Amino acid sequence: xxxxxxxxxxxxxxxxxxxxxxxxxxxxxxxxxxxxxxxxxxxxxxxxxxxxxxxxxxxxxxxxxxxxxxx
Numbered sequence: 550x551x552x553x554x555x556x557x558x559x560x561x562x563x564x565x566x567x568x569x570x571x572x573x574x575x576x577x578x579x580x581x582x583x584x585x586x587x588x589x590x591x592x593x594x595x596x597x598x599x600x601x602x603x604x605x606x607x608x609x610x611x612x613x614x615x616x617x618x619x620x
Contacts, residue, residue, distance in 0.1 A: 563607040564599045567592055567596055567599065570592060571589055571593060571596065574588065574589060574592075575589065
């Protein structure tokens with residue numbers, strides 16, 4: 550991935566990054582594997598859940614990770 554594209558991706562909200570990563574994987578894969586399919590399915594599910602208002606905001610996830618690290 551080109552550095553400009555990485556910078557643009559880094560500036561997107563977390564939810565949009567999930568969608569874009571899924572799109573990039575679909576576009577870039579040349580050999581279809583079952584692990585790619587599983588990853589794409591998880592990304593699609595995550596995007597659908599985010600669209601439906603489910604899930605946890607990334608800020609909360611980061612807070613939880615910090616708490617878990619301290620334990």
